[in-house]
Amino acid sequence: MEAELAALAASGATTLVGLMVSETWAQARDRVARFFARGGDENSVGEELQLSRQELMAARAARDEFAGSDIEAVWRTRLRRVLLADPEAAEELRSVLAELDPDARNDPAVSVHNSISGGVQNGPVFQGQHFSGLTFGGSGAVPPEQGAGAV
Template sequence: MEAELASLAASGATTLVGLMVSETWTQARDRVARFFSRSGDGRSVEEELRLSRQELIATRESGDELAAADIEAGWRTRLRRALQDDPEAAEELRLMLRELAAGPGREPAASVHNSISGGVQHGPVFQGQSFSGLTFSTSGTVPPREGTEVE
């Protein structure tokens, strides 16, 4: 169970830090503050979230990935402690992560796996979830088949 809580805390910290630099941070911040207010430290958490976000923005602008990793590690530790202190908080954190990952008006993130096989590809290859309105232009020439000579 300890490994599961550690994994959940790591996922939560990664999501939290990612949201700190996103457009949905205001809604996420309020939700995260409510989560931590379970233990009675809501006001101090709001200030820590604000400071962490400022630091994170500064580290991203300067390219200091180690400092950004330190911020994430700090929140991972804090989440892990919250989960250890209150095992019922795990389900609330899972729910919060699902809600925050989906965001308002968006579908939950999907996993995509594409494989390209069969040799050389003589055209564009796209990987993604949804495409529409694509137009391809070609030169009209067909690449030679393997084993044939080109004149």
């Protein structure tokens, strides 16, 4: 059961950090603050969430790839503690995620077809549905052994 709660906390933290950089953050923040406060001080939790968002936005502007992971880890730990302290919170968190996660509202049965043709591909190829924040540092140069006329 603890592995299930850990997975739910991880999913929740990933969704939370994703929402922090979305247009729907204001509504999401209020809903998440109510979940964490659980009858306590929503304003305090709301301020913590807002601070995390500001840190995340500053890190993105500075191209700090690790800050997002750090912020996500903090909220994953907090979610896990809430779930361990109150087993009924798991169902509430699932409900919150279903409300706030845009992917949860989409039809999960999506068919993806990708084709790669035309010879040798000298770069990464990804197959999937949703990608964000990908950065590649390749020079674009073709290795000599794979250049034009190579056998």
